[in-house]
Amino acid sequence: MVKTIRNAILFAAVVHILYVIVQVVSGMLLTMRHVPKIVDAYSSKQALESQVSFGLTASPSGWLYALTFAGSAALYAFALQPLLRRWADRRNRL
Numbered sequence: 001m002v003k004t005i006r007n008a009i010l011f012a013a014v015v016h017i018l019y020v021i022v023q024v025v026s027g028m029l030l031t032m033r034h035v036p037k038i039v040d041a042y043s044s045k046q047a048l049e050s051q052v053s054f055g056l057t058a059s060p061s062g063w064l065y066a067l068t069f070a071g072s073a074a075l076y077a078f079a080l081q082p083l084l085r086r087w088a089d090r091r092n093r094l
Contacts, residue, residue: 004081008073011080015072016065 004077008077011076012069012073016069
C-alpha cells in the first residue's frame, strides 16, 4: 500500500513537472519566433487605441493544481497500476 501511494505521488509529480517544462519551452519558442512589425503597428494606431478593454484576467487557483495532482495520483493508483500488474503477470506466465 505504501509503495502504491509513493508511486502515485511520483507519477503525479512527474506529470506536473512535464506540464510546466512543456509550457516554458513553448513560451520560449513562441517568444523567439515572434517578429513584431513596427511599421504595420504604427499605421494602424487608431484601430489599436479604440479597442482598449479593461478588466481582470482569471488565473487558475491553487485548488485547481491540488485537484489535478490528486486526480493524476488517483489515475495511477486505480487505473494504471492494475494494468501494469496484469501486463507483468502475463509476461511472467509466458
